[in-house]
Amino acid sequence: MPDNVIDQSKEITILEVLDRVLNKGVIITGDIVISVADIDLVYLGIKLMLSSVETMEQVKSGK
């Protein structure tokens, strides 16, 4: 398998991890705490992160 395909697959897998950890799973209402700092993510990851932070904010505000 070419190196670029492997790199691409790894990057996609990391994005899948980020999506699951930040956006999915059991929500314990009222206790989501998150800070965003020193983020070293690829372009798609940044979009993903922003959407996740929005989700956190929604959870915190009980929307």
Add this chain to the structure above:
Amino acid sequence: MDQIIYAIVSVKKQHKELNALLVELKGISGADLYDVFFDDVTAVVSNIHRNNVVASRPNIIEYAEVIETLSQNFTLLPVRFGSVMESTDVIIKMLGRNYAEIQSNLRKVENKVEFGLKVFCDPEKAGADTRATVSVSFSDENSPGGGHSVYRNYLDKKLQEHRMQERHLAQIDLVVQDITDTLAHLSPLHKFQKMVTAANIINDLLLLGKEKEHELIQAVETLQKKYGDLQLLLTGPWPPYNFVDFKII
């Protein structure tokens, strides 16, 4: 000291096994992990200061690794990153208050794993293929007022675009139906989205028994061969993040 919760684990008579595993693992920033339990459900936690719950890539990957390792040995509910409670007592009370719902969700995901299937197409190529099969025209040079005009050309163009879109969606529906039918017997529980973007035509999440992993991989390989123009991306096995999407208080 605050405590961050990684997962809620079903631990029936395996407290020793869980503790042995937790000794080998480290949480965010190398913190020790420990268990907080109520009856046979256990929250896996580590100490953290609220201000240090930073959504950085290393923290998220460390967090995911804990959940991943635990899920290989226990049935669990992954908890969303950032779930922090102020003390062990508060966590025990939370587990007690939500015991029935936690148990119900643990039963749903017992001995199951999650897979993600994404299907991509090349929108430009798909558009060109569809364009080649669609040809419509309002223009009729023999009809009164017929012939080409700016308006008729515009209508032709819009109608053609509409027909192409219809044809493209119909083709995608066929692929969706085929994939759904092929995978249905493997995973009765799945979450499906189509046309997420122009390129990402299908997002499917499946919850299936661990014993069916190999069968799923083979089925996806067969589908990939059948649809050579599409790119199928299967990821997993994952802990069941997408099938425990509920709130507890």
